Amino acid sequence: MDILVSSLFAGLLIGMVLAMVALGLTIIFGVMEIVNFAHGEFLMVGMYTGLLTAQATGMEPLLTLPVAAAAGFLLGIICYFGFVKFVIRGPMVAQLLGTFGLMIFLRNLALLFFGAEDRAIHQGILVGKSFNIGMGVIAPATKLAAAALSVIAFWAVWLVINRTKIGKALTATSLNPQGARYMGISTERMNALAWGIGGGTVTIAGALLVNFWSVNPFIGLLFTMIAFAIVALGGFGSVSGAFFAGLAVGVITEIPGIWDFLTYIFNFGWMADVPMTSLKYMWVYLAYFVIMIVRPRGLFGWKR
Amino acid sequence: MAEHILQVKDIKVRYSSIPVIQGLSLAVDPAETVCVVGANGSGKSTFLKAIMGAVRVFDGEILFQGREIKNLKTEEVVRTGITYVPEERMLFTALSVEENLLLGAYTLNDKERIQENLQFVYSFFPRLKERRDQATLTLSGGEAQMVAIGRGLMSNPSLLMLDEPSLGLAPRLVDEVLDTVRKLKREGMTILLVEQNVRESLEIADRGYVLQTGRIVLEGTGEELIRSDVVRKAFLGI
Numbered sequence: 282m283d284i285l286v287s288s289l290f291a292g293l294l295i296g297m298v299l300a301m302v303a304l305g306l307t308i309i310f311g312v313m314e315i316v317n318f319a320h321g322e323f324l325m326v327g328m329y330t331g332l333l334t335a336q337a338t339g340m341e342p343l344l345t346l347p348v349a350a351a352a353g354f355l356l357g358i359i360c361y362f363g364f365v366k367f368v369i370r371g372p373m374v375a376q377l378l379g380t381f382g383l384m385i386f387l388r389n390l391a392l393l394f395f396g397a398e399d400r401a402i403h404q405g406i407l408v409g410k411s412f413n414i415g416m417g418v419i420a421p422a423t424k425l426a427a428a429a430l431s432v433i434a435f436w437a438v439w440l441v442i443n444r445t446k447i448g449k450a451l452t453a454t455s456l457n458p459q460g461a462r463y464m465g466i467s468t469e470r471m472n473a474l475a476w477g478i479g480g481g482t483v484t485i486a487g488a489l490l491v492n493f494w495s496v497n498p499f500i501g502l503l504f505t506m507i508a509f510a511i512v513a514l515g516g517f518g519s520v521s522g523a524f525f526a527g528l529a530v531g532v533i534t535e536i537p538g539i540w541d542f543l544t545y546i547f548n549f550g551w552m553a554d555v556p557m558t559s560l561k562y563m564w565v566y567l568a569y570f571v572i573m574i575v576r577p578r579g580l581f582g583w584k585r
Numbered sequence: 586m587a588e589h590i591l592q593v594k595d596i597k598v599r600y601s602s603i604p605v606i607q608g609l610s611l612a613v614d615p616a617e618t619v620c621v622v623g624a625n626g627s628g629k630s631t632f633l634k635a636i637m638g639a640v641r642v643f644d645g646e647i648l649f650q651g652r653e654i655k656n657l658k659t660e661e662v663v664r665t666g667i668t669y670v671p672e673e674r675m676l677f678t679a680l681s682v683e684e685n686l687l688l689g690a691y692t693l694n695d696k697e698r699i700q701e702n703l704q705f706v707y708s709f710f711p712r713l714k715e716r717r718d719q720a721t722l723t724l725s726g727g728e729a730q731m732v733a734i735g736r737g738l739m740s741n742p743s744l745l746m747l748d749e750p751s752l753g754l755a756p757r758l759v760d761e762v763l764d765t766v767r768k769l770k771r772e773g774m775t776i777l778l779v780e781q782n783v784r785e786s787l788e789i790a791d792r793g794y795v796l797q798t799g800r801i802v803l804e805g806t807g808e809e810l811i812r813s814d815v816v817r818k819a820f821l822g823i
Contacts, residue, residue, distance in 0.1 A: 446691070453677050453688050460675030463637065465663035465692040465740070 283417030284545070288538030290418045294428040296531020300524045301431035301486040302504055303511035304438060305357075305479030311455040311518025312475035315369060318380040319360075320508055321501030322387035323480050327353055327487020328496040329395060332402055342405040342492050343426060349488035350481045357480025361473045384501065391498035401495035408492075427489035434485050438478065439520055451475065455518060503562070510569035516579025526580065529568075536564045589648070590615045590775055591636075591667075591744055596645030596655070598628070598635050598799075605631045606799040608645070613744065618766070618776040620807065622783045622820065623796030629779040630672060632796070633748050637669045638662045650743065664692050666743035672752050674733040678722040682713050685721055685732050689739030699739070706735040709768070727758035734765060745769065746777045763789060783820040787811050795819075 306320045317323075327349045334345040360383065368379035402408070410422040442448040453461040454471040461468050494500075511530050515522025537557035544552040572579065591613040598606040606628045613619045623629045634640045636647055638659045647655040649665055657665075668689075677685055686706055690699045707714040710731045716724065721732055730750055737745055747766065751759040763785050770776060770789065780786035787793050787807040795803040795815055803815050810816050 449680075449684065449688060450691060452680065456677040456679055457675050459639070459659075460671070460677060461688075462639070462659040463663065463669050463671060463675065464688050464736075465660045466688075467658070467660045 282542075284538055285542040286416045287418045288535040288542065289532060290414070290420065291424075291538070292532035292535035293528055294420065294424050294531070295534060296528035297428040297431045297435075298424075298486055298489060298527075299507055299511060299531050299534075300527025301435050301489070302483055303508040303515075303523045303527055304435060304486075304520065305481075305483040306508045307512045307515065307518055307520060307523045308438075308442075308451075308482075309475050309479040310512065311520075312451060313365075313369065313472050315365065315376050316380065316509075317383075317479065318377070318505060319383035319387055319501070320479075320483060321503065321505030322384050322391075323353060323356060323483045323501075324487040324490070324504045325391060325496060325498065325501045326356060326387065327484025328491040328494075328500065329391065329400075329487075330484060331488030331491045332400055332496060335402055335404060339404070342402050342488070343407070343430070346430070346485055346488050349484040353484025353487075354477045354481035356484070357476035357478070358473055360480070361476035365476065366469075366472075384505070388498050388501060395498060397497060397499075399495040399497045402492055405492070421493060423492040427492060430489055431486060434482065435524060438482060439524075441478075442520060447474070507562070507565055510565050510572075512579075513569055514572050514579055516581035519579060519581040522579055522581030530565055533564045533568055534561055537561055588615070588651075589613060590650060591777065592646075592648040593636070594646040594648070596635060596642050596647060598631055598640055598642055600631075600640075604799060606635065609796070609799065609801055610645075611794055611801065611804075613775060613777055615775055616773050617791045618770045618774075618778060618789060620778045620780060620786045620790035620793040621796055622780060622787065622793060622810075622816070624819070625781075626798075627796045628799040629796055630748055633669060633746050633777070633779055636662070636667065636746065663740070666741075667746060668737040668740055668742040668744075669746045670733050670737040670748060670750065672748040672750075674729055676721040676729055676732055676736075679720060681718050681720055682724070682732055683717040686713070686736050686739050689736030692740050698741070702739050702741060706738055709738070709765075710735055726754050727761060730754065730758075730762055731765070734762075738769075742774075744775045744777060746779075748779050749781055750778075751780065751782055759785075783816060784811060787816070 302324060306317060309315060309317050330349040330352045331342060331345045334348045335342040368376050407422040407426055411419050412422065413419050442451060450466045451471050451474060453464065453466060454468045458468045507530060511523055511526045514529060515526030540557045589612040593609060593611045595608045595610050596606060597608060609632060621629055631640060635642045638657045642655050646653060649667060654662055654665055677688065686703060690702055693699050712728060713731055713735055721729060734750065751762045754762060759782060766776065766778060767789050778786055787810050790807040793807050793810045794801050795810060803810065803813060
């Protein structure tokens with residue numbers, strides 16, 4: 282029983298962070314209908330920013346969040362004005378190849394500056410601490426903090442989108458860009474803002490993640506794929522959808538633990554032989570695959 | 586001569602080298618209702634979109650309150666005081682009636698002013714007040730058109746441009762929409778109306794223009810146009 286509860290709990294914790302990872306992808310898609318293949322590389326930038334800021338200044342890793350957010354916001358805006366703005370004039374395939382190129386560019390830039398080795402944070406008040414929450418659940422402080430701060434940041438972005446004038450303008454742009462222009466909204470600025478928020482949120486997630494996940498220049502693709510699965514599950518362009526889908530995908534990544542629990546319950550010999558841990562992410566992509574067939578608009582529908 | 590609020594001088598528009606508007610001139614005076622009539626494909630909607638900066642004008646002048654606005658970005662044209670109610674309505678369907686209306690006041694910053702305008706629109710269209718929290722996706726065609734027009738009024742426009750507001754509506758609703766235009770005219774609104782219901786809209790209008798294949802072929806008061814041979818033969822089937 283304990284292993285089931287702790288697996289579910291761990292899944293929800295990582296799910297909250299993954300929701301934050303996917304938030305930017307769904308916002309950018311919602312506003313511009315462009316899929317950013319470099320999304321995971323943005324996350325990587327956030328991880329390196331958090332790591333290097335903390336190591337260079339010796340400051341508490343959690344305090345690097347604003348730095349990471351600013352770097353991501355800027356990165357998003359620069360990508361929009363320097364690059365995305367031009368590719369969106371082209372056909373869909375140009376946009377796909379364009380952001381794919383951005384992914385390779387950022388990845389190699391990271392390789393050039395930081396080298397291929399894994400790097401991790403070993404400092405800060407959270408490192409090495411964990412809390413016993415009861416029912417056999419022991420949660421590392423780094424993950425607890427990352428999950429809590431992800432939820433807070435996600436909620437803040439949700440508030441901006443749903444409760445402020447600029448958020449409404451962003452929503453209007455995503456629903457009908459020409460209609461938005463007729464209201465006097467500069468959709469160009471809204472597009473840039475979507476990239477800014479998209480970049481800023483995923484780098485926050487990155488700076489949180491790096492507290493318990495080591496970073497290398499190739500880390501991006503894994504998270505791009507997970508973010509795709511979350512966005513597909515929640516509905517493309519859906520912000521609240523991304524949150525719940527993030528939790529669901531988090532739990533899916535803990536299927537190996539749940540499998541252990543089932544193995545223990547049913548006690549079939551063959552169950553213990555299945556190499557579940559190495560199939561961890563297969564379940565995420567399988568869920569993605571099934572969703573695409575059964576409910577291609579996601580659980581919450583597009584842009585809701 | 587009265588100062589024109591809008592003056593269009595000899596503008597030309599092409600869609601990929603095919604001329605759509607070939608030298609169109611038109612003027613609107615303050616508090617006047619001007620109607621442009623023409624068959625499908627005569628360039629009526631393109632003309633309004635050209636004013637809005639939504640299609641490119643490659644020759645001529647567009648002066649609004651004395652200022653050249655030709656080929657400004659659409660959002661900049663809106664900020665000069667022109668609102669455009671598109672024929673497709675372009676509501677933000679996932680949002681509520683009130684959210685749509687408030688987006689119409691995007692260019693205003695004064696919150697009291699926005700509330701006043703909202704109350705004005707609700708008094709003008711009481712049915713929208715009843716449905717303020719409803720998603721516009723669920724509205725009937727007539728109600729959706731009310732939202733589109735109401736949204737256009739939310740920014741206190743100096744000029745309201747209506748693009749075929751009766752398009753796709755049942756006959757009873759057509760009358761309702763044209764009644765709305767009449768009421769707005771009585772409120773002193775300056776209106777540039779493009780319509781396919783030729784007789785009714787010319788009856789409302791102070792002046793009108795007849796557009797054929799991108800050119801003005803006739804202009805005059807509404808009365809004059811209704812009695813003219815061009816309009817009688819081409820539109821009224823008399």
